[in-house]
Amino acid sequence: MRATDLSELAAFDAVARHSSFRRAAEERGVTASAISHAVSNLEERVGLRLLNRTTRSVSLTDAGAMLQARLAPAFGDIGAALDALNQFRDTPFGKVRINVPNSIAPFVLGHIIGPLITNNPNLEVEIVATDRLVDIVEEGFDAGIRLGESLRDGMIAVNIKPRMRFAVIGSPGYFRNHEIPTTPRDLGGHVCVQNMYPNGMRYPWEFELEGEAIAFHPSGPIALDDHELMVHAALSGVALAYVWENRAQRDILDGRLVRCLDEWCPPEDWFHLYYPSRRHMSAGLRAVVDAMKV
DSSP states (O other): OOHHHHHHHHHHHHHHHHTOHHHHHHHHTSOHHHHHHHHHHHHHHHTSOOEEEOSSOEEEOHHHHHHHHHHHHHHHHHHHHHHHGGGGSSSOOEEEEEEEOTTTHHHHHTTTHHHHHHHOTTEEEEEEEOSSOOOTTTTTOSEEEEEGGGOOTTEEEEEESOOOOEEEEEOHHHHHHSOOOSSGGGGGGSOBOEEEOTTSOEEOEEEEETTEEEEEOOOOSOEESOHHHHHHHHHTTSOBEEEEHHHHHHHHHTTSSEEEOGGGOOOOOOEEEEEETTSOOOHHHHHHHHHHBO
């Protein structure tokens, strides 16, 4: 097989997994036009249309689906073979791609990036921070970070530092006009920011004290998917916000924000660095795990 043949097959496999020429190009570090050209050459060579293309979407034809089903395990074996070469290196080598929620990225990764690269100069770490729920296998990541409750089957999960918790925050100006809530049930009389994921789905403010669990669903006029914006909403004095404690810590210490319901906000379950159990662990990923695990 010629090198160009393998390159075209790899380009097709990337488009098939992402259903996107742009995202396939980002994964492979080339332009979208280069990916399109490679796939077109492959289709011309095999004499079959492998992808249905419109201005809005990309989908597999029956022939394309059959080819991609055969290619996926083959490329997986090639990747595992290349990863296995790391056992012969003195130091980790190559790229490790990690997906992490944007809301916690600075707190779980910020302190390890410098030492990780300093100790492993041949390692390249690529971090994509987004609160969108990502399929790390489909989108070409080596590992991801999530709370354990949202992990799917077939993943190995490792507890990582730090253990974080939420905080309910409001400005001193807000509390000059509103009583400070003493239980989550008091929140119904307050203006509260709605927390949502990037797909628009809302999630509740969750509380627990002495075995009693309460899920509060705000109905305020503001809905945000970014914790930094939630902090700013609280600072503006228009609403209470429910954010990761670390995001608001400096403003709380400086007196710009007041924290309430502290005893109702215990630490969350551990965050996990997770990766597919069927995948050979590269030396690079092992270095990342060792740097982050509890």
